[in-house]
Amino acid sequence: DIQMTQSPSSLSASVGDRVTITCRASQRISGYLNWYQQKPGQAPTLLIYVASSLQRGVPSRFSGSKSGTDFTLTISSLQPEDFATYYCQQSYNTPYSFGQGTKLEIK
Amino acid sequence: QVQLQESGPGLVKPSETLSLSCSVSGASISTYYWNWIRQPPGRGLEWIGYIFHTGSTSYNPSLKSRLTISVDTTKNQFFLNLRSVSAADTAVYYCARSWELSPLDYWGQGALVTVSS
Numbered sequence: 001d002i003q004m005t006q007s008p009s010s011l012s013a014s015v016g017d018r019v020t021i022t023c024r025a026s027q028r029i030s031g032y033l034n035w036y037q038q039k040p041g042q043a044p045t046l047l048i049y050v051a052s053s054l055q056r057g058v059p060s061r062f063s064g065s066k067s068g069t070d071f072t073l074t075i076s077s078l079q080p081e082d083f084a085t086y087y088c089q090q091s092y093n094t095p096y097s098f099g100q101g102t103k104l105e106i107k
Numbered sequence: 108q109v110q111l112q113e114s115g116p117g118l119v120k121p122s123e124t125l126s127l128s129c130s131v132s133g134a135s136i137s138t139y140y141w142n143w144i145r146q147p148p149g150r151g152l153e154w155i156g157y158i159f160h161t162g163s164t165s166y167n168p169s170l171k172s173r174l175t176i177s178v179d180t181t182k183n184q185f186f187l188n189l190r191s192v193s194a195a196d197t198a199v200y201y202c203a204r205s206w207e208l209s210p211l212d213y214w215g216q217g218a219l220v221t222v223s224s
Contacts, residue, residue, distance in 0.1 A: 001168070034210035043201055043214040044152065055212070087152055091208055095167040096142075096154040 002026055002090050006099025012107040017078045021102045023088035025069040032092035033071045035064055038101075039084045047086075048073060078104075109133040111202045111215035119196075119222050125189040129202030129215060136160055136178060140205045141185045143176060145198040146217075153198075157205065158185055192222045 003026035013019050023033065031051040036044035046055045048064035051071055061076040075082055083106050088099040115127035129141065143155040156166035158176045166174050170189065178185040189196060199219050203211040 032208050036211075043217050044211075045214070046210050046212050049210040049212075089152075089154075089210070091205065091210055094154075094157075094165040095169075098152040098154070101151045 001095055002029060002093055002097050004088055004090055004097050004099040006088055006102055008102060009100060010103045010105065012105050013078055014107045015078050015080060019075050019078060019104065021073045021086055021088075021104075023071045023073075023099045025071070025090055028069060029090045029092035031066055032090055033064075033066065034089045034091060035062075035073045036087045036089065037082075037084045038087065044087060080106075109204065109213045111204065111213055113200060113202050113215045113218035115218060115220070117219060117221060119192055119220060120224050121193055121222055122191055125187070125192050125196060125200075125220055125222070127187045127200055127202075127218060127220070129185050129187075131183045131185070131204075134204065134213075136183045136185065137180055140207070141178065142203045142205055142211060143187045144201045144203055144211070144214075145196075146201070147195075147198045155187065155189075155200075194222050196220070197222045 005024045033051045035048040038044040047058050051066040052064040063074045065072045086102045110132045112130045119125045137160040140157040142157040146152050156176050158164045158178050173190045175188040199217040201217045203214040205211045
């Protein structure tokens with residue numbers, strides 16, 4: 001099974017900050033890495049797919065990148081609505097697996 | 108607009124079977140993979156498994172011995188049955204759509220299932 005290691009587990013930041021969340025796969029997953037945002041009491045929503053493609057309707061301040069088995073989600077300028085929990089997920093092979101999540105909190 | 112909606116009992120007794128259904132609107136269930144994912148309170152996401160309209164399935168090995176996912180194409184619904192549940196199966200259960208190598212692009216709102224006597 002493919003393990004996804006996500007870091008950090010929590011992050012405090014201010015509105016306007018640039019933040020980066022990282023996800024590392026335990027083996028090659030090509031570019032089949034997706035990022036989701038989850039707000040309390042809500043289902044996750046898709047932000048980025050295939051490492052760097054922005055889902056329709058997602059603001060352009062969100063971006064994703066890949067370097068080998070390391071993947072990064074960047075939010076270029078945090079907005080109040082961005083404070084949430086973020087998960088990575090590999091869709092390369094079943095069982096699909098998620099990272100442990102990163103809770104982004106207001107500093 | 109694709110919509111998914113989970114339904115089923117919110118309380119299940121230990122050792123019994125957890126049964127949920129997911130109704131799909133705005134898309135034919137005869138395309139795509141149809142997934143179940145769960146999230147214990149305050150914790151992360153766990154992929155349970157998926158089904159294709161042909162009945163072909165893929166299950167998480169950690170749950171495979173207790174799990175059945177089925178589909179009813181005439182009703183545009185798919186189903187989760189998890190046998191011999193314990194308190195560790197208490198979670199919000201989500202249904203979601205995907206395709207091969209693709210993300211989970213549409214999700215239901217989730218259904219909280221508590222396992223307790």
